[in-house]
Amino acid sequence: MAKAKKSQVVKYNKWGYIFLIPFVLVYLIFQLIPLFTTIYNSFFENYRQGIVQVGPNFVGFQNFVTIFTNGDIPTYFSNTMIMWILGFVPQILISLLLGAWFSDTRLRLKCASFFKTVIYMPNLIMASAFAMLFFTLFSDIGPVNSLMIQMGLISQPYKFLSHTISARGLVAFMNCLMWFGNTTILLMAGMLGIDSALFEAAQVDGATSTQVFFKITLPLLRPILLYVLITSLIGGLQMFDVPQILTNGDGSPMRTSMTLIMYLNKHLYSKNFGLAGALSVFLFIITGILSLIVFKFTTQEEK
């Protein structure tokens, strides 16, 4: 009897494998095989110079040495990080403030769902179209310049994309605008998860809302803040659409707004597969390490 029942369960459980077939097959073909080809390519010299095809020749770690020593990776990595930080710092500050306000029961904000709807909206907008919009608005003859001239703030149009600060600033500003709503909602969910008895106890003790925020909310929010930080960092490393469209792929001025993925994209188009491979492996290792942190984080509560 027991044996019959067991075989019955086993019979059902083979369906677990059957239901997994589509995922495993597609993942294998379109993710895993490309990953191995990418790693494989990183060890070969393989590019086109004019009409002459060089390679593929096995060169060991030469491609990795090249992208680090010719300054490409250090430059584009720091560009990416600077623009990410410029966007992330205001984003997290605004999100913490809004999250605290939205989840504060004493404050009782009206129209909270309206505000949440509005601040989340930029997150869903096509980044390339948004960047194109900003490009037209901030171009030399665009509305922002003509508005500033009309108001008498400047006499000559300010060339936003010819200055490092303003080009990076625009990218960071757009990223901040697109993501602060998302971060606010995540942090708010975290704040609502905090035991309300703690807040009540603090209130009874006469703590101000500033004290409550720094002494209770913030420490208890640490895991979620870490999650937001790491996922945003992974997203930041993927920064592409906005600077690509804004600067037409050249990372102007003087490549100071060129990100790692823009550089990868450039090599993929010019068919320099060796360097593109090395760059991909570098990115894979970094995002892999960051993913492990997120992974630890998502699984720790299930234990």
Added chain:
Amino acid sequence: MPNSEYNDVEGGMGIVARRILAYIVLILLTVLCLFWFYVLFINSTRSNAELNRGFTLLPSTYFAQNLDNVIHGTLPIFKGMLNSFIVAASAAILSTYFSAMTAYAIHVYDFKAKKAIFTFILAVMMIPTQVTALGFVSLVNKMKLTNTFIPLIIPAIAAPAIFYYMKQYMESALPHAIVEAARIDGSPEYKTFNTISLPIMKPAMAVQLIFSFVANWNNYFTPALVLNKDNVKTLPILIAQLRAADFLKFDMGQVYVAIALSIAPVIVVYLCLSRFIVGGVAVGSVKG
């Protein structure tokens, strides 16, 4: 507490004052978020000559004319919208359905490789597709799938992040007892999944359908590597083309209309379903 009095006087800003401050900041942020879309709307109703004259906050009357110019212009925006819709809708349906199926396999059944596969999917969840783009493009070339939608649609079947969302949802909404009851009634396993479990998953499926559609509609990096013929290009590629073209020769009214057309569908969908979407954001991430 020695400093409680001090708090009451200075640190304890009155609730009314804090509320006013909160509203001011929220209104400023609302303006900051909506201003760009307002300018886009205004500028798409103005003619090129008006646009060159300077900036105003009032709409003009050239929207129909600009739209007509886009329709008869060189850039196949409407074909692009159709292409984007085909890709985004198909990818969204596939990734939602098959992620639910994958999550179902892990949630309902007990088999040897279960833990390993679940761990693997979670571990690769955050790794961006860009890092395998090189291998992906060469694979697509080898399979002769360049300029087709297949490499943009089929890979959507394996979507770890959507899988994780579905798995989380199943844990709270799909008790094993339901599946067992169906078994006793003699329902085959695939039928239990399709006719009993999927309907229970409806809310999660709807949220993921929207998110997946939007993500694919907006995707620029992969389509740009796979599609290079005009008749298959999706909207983001056309936007990039608009950016690369000699800017000053363009009729700016048309540029604004083209941008408006590529973001309008998402905004319309969002405004209809916003409560749903905003509510769904936090669920998939971490348990508070």
